[in-house]
């Protein structure tokens with residue numbers, strides 16, 4: 001096999017699927033114990049038309065990145081936390097949780113098998129997409145009799161076209177992403193398709209993405225379609241929606257809270273009202289795909305709150321971005337041991 005991936009890294013950009021060499025696949029028959037998985041050529045899967053995933057949406061996914069660092073290593077960021085969140089999602093969807101060691105080992109195996117697709121340092125990342133799904137046939141509403149854990153990978157550039165340039169969000173109070181008691185707190189595949197229509201129409205109107213409000217009071221900020229949100233108040237306190245089961249417990253969110261506390265910022269996890277957010281001095285979003293994106297404006301009920309001008313982002317946003325990407329790229333020390341090497 002040619003060791004150079006057929007990608008022109010100089011012009012490489014965007015967050016889109018590029019098929020790679022291989023994927024990881026494991027099965028759990030009888031719904032209890034996972035058999036060891038193996039690396040297979042990347043390709044289509046074959047399921048019964050009655051598969052639990054196809055009929056009842058029994059599935060969760062994860063998103064992780066691997067990238068080349070200043071120390072010429074290939075690393076991932078806190079994959080143990082993705083394993084934990086995946087296991088919680090499996091339990092919520094009545095699927096057998098993938099053991100943490102198996103999950104992290106599978107992530108490393110699939111990266112190792114596709115190292116030629118990891119972009120050069122600073123050019124992007126290899127996006128890693130684990131999926132656990134009900135692959136066995138089931139007709140009556142019940143858990144599937146067989147499960148598949150698979151991981152595929154794709155090299156990616158920036159999620160938002162603008163990189164660290166600020167994004168522009170819009171609140172649509174008539175559309176809800178998650179409700180108490182539902183599945184908003186896990187990475188359930190069914191959480192995403194329902195927001196596509198809204199996201200598409202606002203993207204068409206020039207916004208970068210949609211910011212959702214809570215389903216009960218229609219007043220508290222929840223999250224964006226695929227990232228968490230933070231507001232730096234004029235009083236110097238950083239606020240972010242608390243984890244109440246309706247937003248995803250982001251691993252970037254968790255890491256940014258730690259960095260903020262260590263930088264001396266008071267941090268509050270609370271019911272953050274849209275009015276409080278609109279009055280903030282800086283707003284930013286966090287997620288594996290976006291990393292940390294400054295929010296230039298939020299539009300709510302026809303009023304636009306502006307947090308930065310042009311291509312600027314606020315100083316706290318920039319500093320956090322520099323610290324997080326510094327740790328991830330091994331330009332800075334990693335006192336938290338967040339970065340995990342994939343030996344290759």
Ligand SMILES: Cc1ncc(COP(=O)(O)O)c(C=O)c1O
Nearest residue numbers: 226227228248250251252287288
């Ligand atoms: C709905 C939603 N919120 C937040 C996030 C950010 O989570 P993380 O930082 O773990 O990528 C994601 C992405 O995984 C997401 O899909």
